[in-house]
Amino acid sequence: MPQKVISFVTMKGGSGKSTSAMCLAAHWYKAGVRVALVDADPAATLVRWIETGDDLNGLRAAATAPEAVAEQINTLKADGFQRIIIDTPGFRSLATDDAIRQSDLVLVPMRPSPVDFQVAADTVELIDQIVAERATWDGTVRFLMSQTTRGSVIARHMRAQMEAAGYYPLAVELSSRVVYGEAALAGSTPSFYQPRGGATVDIAAFVTEVEGLLSGTPGTGTGIKNRTG
Numbered sequence: 001m002p003q004k005v006i007s008f009v010t011m012k013g014g015s016g017k018s019t020s021a022m023c024l025a026a027h028w029y030k031a032g033v034r035v036a037l038v039d040a041d042p043a044a045t046l047v048r049w050i051e052t053g054d055d056l057n058g059l060r061a062a063a064t065a066p067e068a069v070a071e072q073i074n075t076l077k078a079d080g081f082q083r084i085i086i087d088t089p090g091f092r093s094l095a096t097d098d099a100i101r102q103s104d105l106v107l108v109p110m111r112p113s114p115v116d117f118q119v120a121a122d123t124v125e126l127i128d129q130i131v132a133e134r135a136t137w138d139g140t141v142r143f144l145m146s147q148t149t150r151g152s153v154i155a156r157h158m159r160a161q162m163e164a165a166g167y168y169p170l171a172v173e174l175s176s177r178v179v180y181g182e183a184a185l186a187g188s189t190p191s192f193y194q195p196r197g198g199a200t201v202d203i204a205a206f207v208t209e210v211e212g213l214l215s216g217t218p219g220t221g222t223g224i225k226n227r228t229g
């Protein structure tokens with residue numbers, strides 16, 4: 001399994017960065033993948049989450065200062081981790097920029113609201129600027145719809161608006177479910193806490209879609225706005 005770096009980035013708190021990052025990591029970890037987390041948010045959400053219970057104790061997570069993110073990624077690569085997941089703060093910092101530069105996949109989580117969409121679109125502009133400075137960057141950027149109400153009109157509307165604007169959301173949505181918070185309270189994630197529940201079904205589909213993007217499945221495309229050519 002080739003080494004891949006995935007970061008969760010958006011300039012808005014509460015979008016679902018930390019939750020989505022932890023759920024992705026935990027699902028891989030449970031499946032025996034060597035996965036490590038870089039917690040670049042000064043709030044240390046992921047490190048505290050793991051310390052809260054037993055389920056995720058074996059999952060490596062390093063609280064990392066912004067100026068140390070690039071080096072931390074290299075260290076984890078040298079240590080042989082197959083998947084390195086970076087959680088960034090809800091504001092731009094050196095951590096954000098370095099995470100983007102070194103990522104194979106940047107996920108921009110957003111709740112289904114016009115304000116969240118605007119911030120997500122601004123985030124993609126920022127990503128564009130950062131990677132434009134690189135001679136080569138063949139990473140992929142995708143929006144991830146989070147905390148949607150299943151079957152709601154607003155989620156469908158936001159998805160259509162994104163696609164019309166040339167952005168590509170993942171097909172999977174991490175819809176709003178109480179179990180995310182309940183599992184977090186127990187230092188866990190749905191994959192451990194409620195392995196047969198609906199949230200775990202969503203997370204499994206999320207993992208599958210991410211794996212497809214990382215392995216460059218033909219037809220999924222790469223590039224900032226999913227240029228499929």
Ligand SMILES: Nc1ncnc2c1ncn2[C@@H]1O[C@H](COP(=O)(O)OP(=O)(O)O)[C@@H](O)[C@H]1O
Nearest residue numbers: 013014015016017018019147174175176177180
């Ligand atoms: N799919 C979801 N369903 C229900 N609650 C969620 C979901 N995703 C995130 N949350 C909750 O929303 C809040 C903000 O999520 P969080 O991942 O911390 O966002 P961010 O890291 O972007 O600030 C948390 O209380 C979290 O438990």
Ligand SMILES: [Mg+2]
Nearest residue numbers: 017018041045
């Ligand atoms: Mg967070």
